[in-house]
Amino acid sequence: MALGKDYAAQDCSIARALEVVGERWTLLVVRDALYGVRRYNDFLVHLGIPRAVLASRLQSLTAAGVLEKRPCAQAPSRHEYVVTGRGRALWPTLLALGAWGRDTFSETKPLRYFRHATCGTDLGLAGDCPACGVLVPVEDVEMVPGPGLDPDPSDPVSRALLAPRRLLTAVETDPV
Amino acid sequence: MALGKDYAAQDCSIARALEVVGERWTLLVVRDALYGVRRYNDFLVHLGIPRAVLASRLQSLTAAGVLEKRPCAQAPSRHEYVVTGRGRALWPTLLALGAWGRDTFSETKPLRYFRHATCGTDLGLAGDCPACGVLVPVEDVEMVPGPGLDPDPSDPVSRALLAPRRLLTAVETDPV
DNA sequence: GAGGGCAGGTTCAGTCATTGAACCTGGCCC
DNA sequence: GGGCCAGGTTCAATGACTGAACCTGCCCTC
Numbered sequence: 449m450a451l452g453k454d455y456a457a458q459d460c461s462i463a464r465a466l467e468v469v470g471e472r473w474t475l476l477v478v479r480d481a482l483y484g485v486r487r488y489n490d491f492l493v494h495l496g497i498p499r500a501v502l503a504s505r506l507q508s509l510t511a512a513g514v515l516e517k518r519p520c521a522q523a524p525s526r527h528e529y530v531v532t533g534r535g536r537a538l539w540p541t542l543l544a545l546g547a548w549g550r551d552t553f554s555e556t557k558p559l560r561y562f563r564h565a566t567c568g569t570d571l572g573l574a575g576d577c578p579a580c581g582v583l584v585p586v587e588d589v590e591m592v593p594g595p596g597l598d599p600d601p602s603d604p605v606s607r608a609l610l611a612p613r614r615l616l617t618a619v620e621t622d623p624v
Numbered sequence: 625m626a627l628g629k630d631y632a633a634q635d636c637s638i639a640r641a642l643e644v645v646g647e648r649w650t651l652l653v654v655r656d657a658l659y660g661v662r663r664y665n666d667f668l669v670h671l672g673i674p675r676a677v678l679a680s681r682l683q684s685l686t687a688a689g690v691l692e693k694r695p696c697a698q699a700p701s702r703h704e705y706v707v708t709g710r711g712r713a714l715w716p717t718l719l720a721l722g723a724w725g726r727d728t729f730s731e732t733k734p735l736r737y738f739r740h741a742t743c744g745t746d747l748g749l750a751g752d753c754p755a756c757g758v759l760v761p762v763e764d765v766e767m768v769p770g771p772g773l774d775p776d777p778s779d780p781v782s783r784a785l786l787a788p789r790r791l792l793t794a795v796e797t798d799p800v
Numbered sequence: 801g802a803g804g805g806c807a808g809g810t811t812c813a814g815t816c817a818t819t820g821a822a823c824c825t826g827g828c829c830c
Numbered sequence: 831g832g833g834c835c836a837g838g839t840t841c842a843a844t845g846a847c848t849g850a851a852c853c854t855g856c857c858c859t860c
Binding site for chain 1: 835836837838839840
């Protein structure tokens with residue numbers, strides 16, 4: 449978070465977690481990474497984040513082991529940032545936070561649904577499948593756009609995210 | 625969060641939620657409130673937060689309907705801040721975040737356990753009771769100190785939190 | 801009824817993160 | 831060799847955070 453990133457004197461794992469993901473923008477970067485955003489410019493246009501801040505967040509998340517920076521498979525001169533297991537472990541937190549935001553601000557129409565891809569059931573609060581009774585791995589979560597979502601967004605990343613898709617699969621924004 | 629608290633152009637309930645609880649210290653204030661901290665001075669000594677920031681956070685959380693400010697029952701000239709239903713709904717998020725912090729930084733010894741008070745079972749990721757199969761209401765969660773916790777903290781609030789106790793029950797720090 | 805103490809703040813100057821715009825750099829392609 | 835793109839770095843200005851000092855009711859005691 450801003451200034452003095454640490455919460456000294458806090459004997460608490462929530463405080464430890466917030467020292468890593470509590471700064472402005474950080475959780476949104478992780479969210480995008482789970483959605484499949486991997487490239488610097490895609491984060492940039494999708495989040496509307498200042499370039500310097502994005503560079504700083506990507507660096508600290510990589511240092512914390514939440515993301516991994518590596519050469520892009522198709523074009524080795526470019527990079528991509530992919531979520532590690534540690535980053536995937538943040539999925540239940542983000543799901544719970546999103547559920548709170550949705551319930552609290554009682555949006556007229558839901559923005560997105562998250563389902564168990566293999567059975568189609570909406571996920572429970574912790575990312576579990578109520579029908580199958582299992583904790584759904586992030587790669588088996590299907591994200592389906594809801595009626596509240598802007599049907600014609602201006603940036604290419606938002607457009608790519610309009611189709612139903614599994615989490616973690618790379619967002620394709622390259623020109624065909 | 626710092627500067628421009630909003631995340632414009634984010635069509636996302638996570639972003640909406642972070643606009644309310646994403647600023648520095650805010651989630652720790654909510655955590656303390658769920659632990660039973662209610663008074664300005666107790667937040668102050670337990671969090672080690674600057675007074676001006678605490679006043680600002682209490683005000684914005686009250687405005688957002690997460691906390692409620694009211695006269696103290698025993699001494700009506702004092703106030704207390706108690707969590708509303710909206711604040712209690714943040715419990716699964718905080719539990720998930722704490723679990724991530726604990727697992728990620730693999731503390732040598734756990735700091736706290738959270739159990740279903742009526743059956744003694746440790747809570748699941750979403751605040752459910754694996755044994756009873758129910759979503760445990762926050763007031764039925766028992767917080768038990770773990771071996772990693774400082775056994776002799778300096779501030780009276782931390783001392784009061786050393787005993788096993790239910791969430792939401794008011795912390796007593798008044799002189800006897 | 802004057803003084804002291806406490807809860808619950810507000811005010812202030814200084815520090816430091818964030819912002820947005822401008823600039824840089826290395827590859828690639830024509 | 832000129833232009834474009836990805837992926838940054840640098841910069842001044844803005845504004846949040848920090849810590850310390852101060853203020854204001856209220857209660858208690860002498």
